[in-house]
């Protein structure tokens with residue numbers, strides 16, 4: 218399926234946000250309204266990318282869009298010209314199937330061009346189906362086999378301590394991913410090592426692959442679990458830009474223990490027929506559905 | 516009298532030496548530091564040692580994160596847990612991204628002994644060799660262990676080093692320059708080549724003495740590096756002696772025997788025989804008892820040499836046309852599958 222045929226052209230959609238944001242090593246100065254628009258733009262990229270590829274995971278990309286927008290365009294310190302900058306804050310996408318939303322943020326940040334986004338999942342593309350640290354600038358970890366990112370995050374956070382650097386490490390987890398035992402091995406270890414520059418964010422969209430988490434494998438009480446593992450727990454609406462920002466700022470001030478943000482989200486958020494629809498966990502929209510979705514997100 | 520030294524003790528001491536020279540080295544363990552001997556490093560460099568508790572998968576992930584931030588990481592546990600428990604973590608976090616982590620595992624093979632099958636790593640070499648990014652090394656004695664550990668620290672990329680539990684006889688009398696991927700000829704001989712790894716090198720040398728008395732002149736090759744494999748040395752041995760025995764403390768499949776056979780079949784077909792643990796789990800017992808019970812003694816190597824010697828006499832090469840086609844096919848397969856790491 219070609220882009221022309223489906224009339225999917227991400228550049229035709231009007232937007233108040235410049236295509237590539239100016240580099241700012243410290244902090245972007247976008248307003249809440251601008252961040253909301255930007256998150257919408259990232260969502261549009263996700264739809265276009267997955268529809269063009271003909272496969273991928275829209276649901277978990279859309280639920281994480283607001284979190285990722287705030288991280289990349291408000292909170293995190295990085296330099297797209299120098300992806301290996303040692304002082305950069307690290308974003309680790311443990312739920313590697315949400316790669317499209319990360320690629321969208323990386324493109325909008327200037328790691329690579331927005332045009333490259335539609336090469337997703339194609340042979341010879343730098344944008345692999347799941348994140349690959351060896352091929353994509355700005356990707357910290359090869360992921361996709363769920364459950365491993367928090368451990369990787371601990372190592373990254375400990376390295377900051379050894380090298381006396383002050384970067385933050387953000388790890389995005391899925392709620393279904395929290396079924397994995399290694400998440401809890403890492404939860405125990407992070408608190409034990411008191412890595413307070415580590416922030417886990419659970420994209421708590423209440424769904425996993427086979428259905429609702431409460432039916433597949435009940436996670437509750439989730440906040441109490443993290444608290445019992447000695448984490449500072451912050452619970453927010455994961456689609457509220459201000460709450461996301463405040464939570465990330467609070468997490469930075471907490472010393473002596475890691476912080477976890479339980480972000481209540483909606484799988485497929487922003488596209489009415491994808492919201493809470495398990496069918497769109499790992500299925501691409503048809504060209505017609507994509508068009509409809511882009512209209513809703515415009 | 517043969518001197519016996521514990522390789523893992525040498526590992527612990529070598530780590531301390533390396534730690535003094537290189538601030539960038541960090542060490543991880545998973546509640547076995549008193550056995551792997553990383554506790555020596557922990558004592559001297561508490562800030563660069565991370566006790567990860569009884570959670571090996573998490574340890575591999577932490578190791579990867581540290582390596583991705585520029586550290587040279589040694590991660591230790593028993594061989595069985597490093598391989599079987601952590602395989603997906605090794606694949607995702609170390610092998611594919613080529614991160615600089617040295618998985619140095621002790622208590623490999625059946626010579627862990629009395630603890631029994633749950634603790635006997637006999638499939639670890641197959642698992643690690645199957646990972647495209649990994650180098651795999653099994654030192655023959657404590658002297659070689661020290662050299663291997665130093666070399667691992669100085670070489671970028673993931674590497675697996677398997678050490679054993681018991682003290683083992685020295686096959687080297689003094690330290691030598693270990694080169695990753697290079698075989699060492701321990702004894703010249705013209706009738707047959709025994710390629711051995713780990714504790715089987717000492718047994719092969721012992722067997723060679725007995726066989727010499729029978730008039731069979733054995734060449735002994737120590738093959739500490741399973742991956743990347745010294746193919747040249749194998750082809751040379753096949754050409755010069757016309758028969759090969761491979762001896763290893765590992766299951767029949769996927770270890771040194773399989774890997775050598777792949778080269779021999781593709782490049783220089785000669786009769787081969789294999790001394791290994793076949794296709795079974797072992798039981799509890801003393802290390803020496805188990806080696807006898809499961810066929811890993813010098814006597815077993817001698818028997819394999821005699822068997823392959825008689826095959827050598829009757830071995831006929833297939834018609835040349837067919838053979839060269841078969842070789843061409845294998846070469847093609849190899850090219851396709853080689854992702855360029857080794």
Ligand SMILES: Cc1ncc(C[n+]2csc(CCOP(=O)(O)OP(=O)(O)O)c2C)c(N)n1
Nearest residue numbers: 277314361362363391392393394424425426
């Ligand atoms: C170890 C592992 N097991 C299974 C899968 C297949 N899988 C991919 S996504 C998924 C569900 C993930 O659910 P969740 O973490 O809640 O992700 P989200 O809802 O954010 O998409 C599963 C089972 C996998 N990728 N890795």
Ligand SMILES: Cc1ncc(C[n+]2csc(CCOP(=O)(O)OP(=O)(O)O)c2C)c(N)n1
Nearest residue numbers: 545546547568569570571592593596600634
């Ligand atoms: C997966 C795994 N890792 C490591 C070991 C080695 N090991 C055996 S016992 C032990 C400590 C166990 O402590 P605990 O569960 O408290 O046992 P207890 O104090 O009751 O003996 C370890 C690390 C093992 N047997 N299995």
Ligand SMILES: [Mg+2]
Nearest residue numbers: 392393424425
């Ligand atoms: Mg979910």
Ligand SMILES: [Mg+2]
Nearest residue numbers: 546547568569
């Ligand atoms: Mg106990």
